[in-house]
Amino acid sequence: MAEVSLHNVSKKFGKTQAVVDVDLTVPDGAFVVLLGPTGAGKTTTLRLIAGLEKPDTGDIHIGGASVNGLTPAQRDVAMVFQQYSLYPHLTVRDNLAFPLRSPILKTPEDEIARKVQDVAEVLHIPHKLDNKATELSGGEMQRVSIGRALVRDPSIYLMDEPLSSLDAKLRADLRVELKRIHAELNATLLYVTHDQIEAMTMASHVGVLDEGRLVQFGSPREIYENPKTAYVAARLGQPRINLLPVGVLEAPAPAGATTMGLRPENIRQGDGHDATVTRVEHLGDQTRLHLKLGSHDVITLTDPHSSLNPGETVQIAAQNPIFFDTDGNRVA
Amino acid sequence: MSAHAINAPSARQKWVAGSLVILYALVTMIPLAWIMITGFKSPADAISYPPKVVFEPTLEGYVNLFTTRTRQTQEFLENNPPQNWADEIVRQYDMVIVGPSKFGERFLNSVIIGFGSTFLSVFLGTLAAYAFSRFKIPLADDLLFFILSTRMMPPIAVAIPIFLMYRNLGLSDTHLGMILLYTAVNISLAVWLLKGFIDEIPREYEEAALIDGYTRFQAFYKVVLPQAATGIASTAIFCLIFAWNEYAFAVLLTSATAQTAPPFIPTIIGIGGLDWPAIAAAATIFLLPVMIFTILLRKHLLRGITFGAVRK
Numbered sequence: 001m002a003e004v005s006l007h008n009v010s011k012k013f014g015k016t017q018a019v020v021d022v023d024l025t026v027p028d029g030a031f032v033v034l035l036g037p038t039g040a041g042k043t044t045t046l047r048l049i050a051g052l053e054k055p056d057t058g059d060i061h062i063g064g065a066s067v068n069g070l071t072p073a074q075r076d077v078a079m080v081f082q083q084y085s086l087y088p089h090l091t092v093r094d095n096l097a098f099p100l101r102s103p104i105l106k107t108p109e110d111e112i113a114r115k116v117q118d119v120a121e122v123l124h125i126p127h128k129l130d131n132k133a134t135e136l137s138g139g140e141m142q143r144v145s146i147g148r149a150l151v152r153d154p155s156i157y158l159m160d161e162p163l164s165s166l167d168a169k170l171r172a173d174l175r176v177e178l179k180r181i182h183a184e185l186n187a188t189l190l191y192v193t194h195d196q197i198e199a200m201t202m203a204s205h206v207g208v209l210d211e212g213r214l215v216q217f218g219s220p221r222e223i224y225e226n227p228k229t230a231y232v233a234a235r236l237g238q239p240r241i242n243l244l245p246v247g248v249l250e251a252p253a254p255a256g257a258t259t260m261g262l263r264p265e266n267i268r269q270g271d272g273h274d275a276t277v278t279r280v281e282h283l284g285d286q287t288r289l290h291l292k293l294g295s296h297d298v299i300t301l302t303d304p305h306s307s308l309n310p311g312e313t314v315q316i317a318a319q320n321p322i323f324f325d326t327d328g329n330r331v332a
Numbered sequence: 333m334s335a336h337a338i339n340a341p342s343a344r345q346k347w348v349a350g351s352l353v354i355l356y357a358l359v360t361m362i363p364l365a366w367i368m369i370t371g372f373k374s375p376a377d378a379i380s381y382p383p384k385v386v387f388e389p390t391l392e393g394y395v396n397l398f399t400t401r402t403r404q405t406q407e408f409l410e411n412n413p414p415q416n417w418a419d420e421i422v423r424q425y426d427m428v429i430v431g432p433s434k435f436g437e438r439f440l441n442s443v444i445i446g447f448g449s450t451f452l453s454v455f456l457g458t459l460a461a462y463a464f465s466r467f468k469i470p471l472a473d474d475l476l477f478f479i480l481s482t483r484m485m486p487p488i489a490v491a492i493p494i495f496l497m498y499r500n501l502g503l504s505d506t507h508l509g510m511i512l513l514y515t516a517v518n519i520s521l522a523v524w525l526l527k528g529f530i531d532e533i534p535r536e537y538e539e540a541a542l543i544d545g546y547t548r549f550q551a552f553y554k555v556v557l558p559q560a561a562t563g564i565a566s567t568a569i570f571c572l573i574f575a576w577n578e579y580a581f582a583v584l585l586t587s588a589t590a591q592t593a594p595p596f597i598p599t600i601i602g603i604g605g606l607d608w609p610a611i612a613a614a615a616t617i618f619l620l621p622v623m624i625f626t627i628l629l630r631k632h633l634l635r636g637i638t639f640g641a642v643r644k
Contacts, residue, residue, distance in 0.1 A: 052539050072542040079543045085536035089558040102545025148544070 001188045002063030002155040003028040004049060009058030010212075011044055018044040020212040022058070026156065026205075031182050031189045033199040033220075035235050036209035042192040043082070045209070046158045049190065051075050062155050073104055078149035079158040084141040086133035086148075093129040096120065096147050105152070119147040122177060139166045146174070150181065156188045163198060175201055196236050200224070208232045230328040233261050239288055239299040242267075248296060249273060249318040257323035257331040264288070267300040272317030277310050291316065364619070370612035378608040392421050393609025397435050397600065397617075401427040435614060438596040443621065444507050445592055446576040449514035453571045454564055456515070457522025458530075462552060464523070465530040466538075476527075479520045487517050488580045495584055505590050510582070514575040521574075522567050529563025530556065565632035569625065576622055593618050 005025040011018045019041040026032045034042045047053045049060060051072035060067050067075050078099070086095050096116045100107040107115070120126040123143040128136060136144065146162050163171045179202050182189055193199060199206050200220045207217045208231075216228045220236070227233035233241045242262045246253045249272065251260060275298060279290035287306045291298040291314065300316065302308065323331040341349070370378050372389040395418045403426055412428070414420045422429055460479075464472055494513065495504075503509030533556055541551035557564075579594045586592060597614045600607055626633075 050539075050543055052542065071547070072539075073545045073547060076545075077543060079540070081536055081540060083534070083536050085534070085540040087537060087540070087555055098541070099544035103547075103550065104545035148540075 001028055001153075001186060003061075004063075004156050004188065004190065005061045006045070006049070007059040007061070009045075009048060009055045009060060011041075011048060011053060011055050013044075017212050019048065019055075022209075022212070022214045024207060024214055024217065026188060026190050028188055029186045030204045031179075031191065031202055032205045032207060033203035034190065034192045034207045034209055035194065035196070035199055037194060039211075040209040041212040042209055043160055044212075046079065046160055046190065046192055049075075049156070050077050050079050050158055073102070076104075076155045077158055078152045078154040078156075080146050080149045080160060080162040082160040082162075082164065084145040086136075086141055086144055088132070088134045090133060091129065092120075092125065092131050092133060092136070092144050095133050095144055096129075096151055099148060099152050115151045119151050122150070122181075123147050123174075139170055142166055143170075143174070146178075153185075156190060159189065159191045161193055162191075163193070163195070178202060196238060199236065206236075208235050227261075227322070228330050230259060230261060230324040230330075233322065233324075237263055239264050239301075242298050242300075243324075244293070244296055244298070246323070248293060249316070249321075251318040251321045253323055254331050256325050258326050259324040259328070260318065261322045261324060262298075262318055263320075264300045266319045266321065267298070268317045268319045269300070269302065269314055272315050274313050275316050277308050277312045277314060279310060280306065280308055289314070367612050367615050367619075371609055371616045373609050373612075375605075375607060375609055378612070379605075390421065390609075391418075393607070393611075393613040395421050395429075396607055396610040397613045398433055399429045400431050400433050401425075402430050404428050434591075434596065435593075435600075438591055438593045439617065441507065441586075441590055442576060442592040442594075442618070445510040445514065445590070446572055446621070448507070448511040449518065449575045450568055450572040452511060452515045453518035453522045454526075454568045457519055457526050457567060458557075458560065458564060460519075460523045461526035461530050462556065464527050466535070476524070479523050482516070483520045491581065491584055494581075498585055505586050505588060507590050510586060510590055510592070513581060513585070514571075514578060518571040518574055522571060525567045525570070526560065526563050529560050529567075533559050562632050565629040569622075569629060569633075572625055573622055 003026065006022050009022045010020055022041075022045065024032075024045075034045060036042050044053060048055050049062075051067065051070060051074075055068070062075055062077070086092075087098060090098065093116055096119060097112045099105065100112045100115060116129070117126065120129055123146060125140060125143055125147070128140055128144075133141065133144065142162060142165055146159075149157055149159070163174055166174065175198060178189075181187060182202070191198070191202065203220050205217060206220050206223045208215045208223060210229075210231050216223060216232045218226075223232060224236045227236075230243055234243070242264065244260050244262060246257050246260050249260065249262070253260065273293060275291040275293040277289060278292050278297075281288040281290070282304070285304060287302050287304050289300050289302045289306070289308065291300065293316070298316070308314065325331050366383075371393045372391070373384070373387055374390050374392055377384050377387045378393075399418065399422070401422050406426070409423065409426060409428070414423055419429055463469060464476060469475065498504040498509055498513075501509075503512070537555045537559070538548070538551040541555045542548065546554065577594065578592075582592045583595045586595065593614070597611060597618065600610050600614060
């Protein structure tokens with residue numbers, strides 16, 4: 001395992017600037033999650049590190065040494081593709097053994113058999129080992145593609161939304177499994193997702209990308225509690241942070257602030273402004289309250305056993321709001 | 333899954349479809365059957381009218397095809413009893429076998445030239461198609477159009493320049509010359525067909541292989557080639573059929589050493605007219621390699637391409 005760092009890396013595809021001036025260090029043994037919407041440059045960042053794309057400018061280092069000009073094989077990285085990319089002409093066993101049989105690793109066959117069996121058990125697919133890769137369900141394919149990375153001991157694991165097509169239970173299981181693998185192997189992971197639960201539960205560091213730029217990098221808690229921009233604030237949190245013009249709810253706003261960000265859990269009920277309930281969502285463990293505050297929509301959480309109905313009025317007040325200026329940058 | 337499922341065909345529909353297929357197969361197989369049967373007829377039966385369906389089978393056609401014979405005097409025939417069954421067949425015309433005919437040699441030439449040029453076309457075609465499909469090649473579209481344009485006129489239109497060129501280069505009547513010529517004709521078909529197949533293979537497979545520790549060539553060899561098998565097989569069949577059946581250039585450019593079977597077959601002349609059973613026997617044997625080749629590659633043709641393991 002090794003530290004991976006990007007220095008001022010930029011990449012253009014035609015006229016589209018996919019990655020802009022990214023400076024990012026994935027510390028040795030860290031589990032870094034890259035968050036961002038489609039097109040933010042997450043996958044391109046992974047592909048640049050893997051060597052599948054060449055940066056237009058900037059340097060990439062793995063384990064302290066520059067890898068510019070090295071082939072993907074020479075970089076010793078493992079990658080899980082969002083589209084699985086299992087070799088359709090091979091069985092699951094051969095798919096898992098494929099990287100171990102590469103001219104770079106040249107693993108002895110008995111060791112391959114053992115490693116493949118181990119990984120298959122971790123991923124609950126030992127009974128599928130002799131199936132053709134095409135004879136699997138989507139979830140099984142995804143597990144095999146994760147397995148194909150896990151059989152190796154690379155300098156870094158790159159994972160591109162590896163859990164996106166699994167059902168909820170399997171996703172939760174594999175989240176725990178990946179976290180365990182990370183802890184046990186002391187592996188370095190760079191993980192792309194847009195699922196905030198994955199980010200919050202697994203990451204030691206979160207990087208938020210916006211249109212190819214790395215907007216903020218820090219611990220999940222830091223990103224959640226101390227976002228640098230309104231954009232970052234909106235990336236984490238379910239339901240999303242409420243962004244309201246300053247003055248709609250009373251709170252001491254610093255100079256220059258135009259927008260107030262208010263997490264759903266930071267809305268106090270029972271005093272303050274009147275708001276009309278428009279919708280109540282009972283989710284079991286929580287209840288989401290959709291409110292109309294003047295002309296603004298506000299979402300907050302309330303008691304799971306709330307008996308509120310649409311049309312009723314509640315009083316709300318701001319608690320620990322954060323403020324942004326007109327450009328969306330944090331003011332205080 | 334079932335949202336777009338088509339209703340399973342009824343028994344009646346299956347019966348009609350099955351009958352049509354069998355009827356069509358029968359119609360297309362009649363000429364083949366006629367040739368194969370004629371090969372086992374005597375010369376008299378072969379040209380009898382109306383054609384004989386029931387006849388006494390003989391290997392005369394095959395014996396005549398593979399041997400050269402001379403007429404001998406009664407005295408010679410009496411003193412030299414027939415050596416084997418083939419001898420006995422020719423004795424009925426007061427003849428003896430004096431040696432093998434050129435057919436074996438010509439057939440072998442066809443095999444060398446046909447399969448040689450097929451291999452070369454598919455080999456070069458696959459490499460070129462892969463490059464066109466995967467790499468940024470300057471003027472790729474123009475190059476592809478140029479490759480296609482080599483087939484825009486019938487090859488025989490350039491027969492005279494090729495004839496002169498081959499004579500000067502010493503390629504006339506050589507195996508190499510014919511292999512190169514058929515490869516040149518087939519390569520555009522091979523590149524275009526194979527490019528289509530390779531375009532359909534997602535790049536992610538190779539990218540996965542590159543990351544799994546393989547070089548680009550190894551990724552091509554281990555991941556792309558097995559998946560292009562269908563395309564390679566069908567391209568090979570097309571190339572072989574052209575090279576195998578080609579007649580005009582073979583007549584023009586080959587004679588003593590590199591002559592292939594197609595120009596040779598019409599020269600099989602019997603006694604008192606064309607030896608139809610021998611010609612039919614030659615045609616039958618000539619058909620076999622392409623048939624066997626197609627049957628061997630049938631699995632790849634029917635299997636179709638597997639897209640399953642990359643999510644679209």
